Amino acid sequence: MALIACAAIAAHAVRAAPAPLTVTDPWVRATPGSDVAAVYMTLHNDGDAALRIVGVRSSLAGHAMIHETRLENGQSVMRPREPLEIPPHGSVRLAPGGLHVMLHMLAHPLAVGERVPLELLLEGGASVAVSAPVRPLNAE
Numbered sequence: 001m002a003l004i005a006c007a008a009i010a011a012h013a014v015r016a017a018p019a020p021l022t023v024t025d026p027w028v029r030a031t032p033g034s035d036v037a038a039v040y041m042t043l044h045n046d047g048d049a050a051l052r053i054v055g056v057r058s059s060l061a062g063h064a065m066i067h068e069t070r071l072e073n074g075q076s077v078m079r080p081r082e083p084l085e086i087p088p089h090g091s092v093r094l095a096p097g098g099l100h101v102m103l104h105m106l107a108h109p110l111a112v113g114e115r116v117p118l119e120l121l122l123e124g125g126a127s128v129a130v131s132a133p134v135r136p137l138n139a140e
């Protein structure tokens, strides 16, 4: 009986534990006439262990994943960057010209001021919800 009670408490603790991930200043760059868009934000790990983002989902996009823009042979290219690790008590910035969440197959063209829901999927099963407002194409 005591064993069953312990197992139940442990299962509850795992499910209830919030990920120590703080997301600040999320935003999406509007891309008129396109069904792709890039999402930017700053991620901060408030915990003592590294966090790894292993995937991203959005109800507004058929496919979402973390990309990194890099210069290769003088050309700007985008490459998948998953998992993305955030060191203990460290920050990772997703910003124009670097890391971003790439949204593909958008359900509709994004309007400035609209909010895009995202779910960051962490290694171990936790997830963090993000609501990113859409800013104009010329936003920095």
Ligand SMILES: [Cu+2]
Pocket: 038, 067, 068, 078, 100, 101, 102
């Ligand atoms: Cu991209």
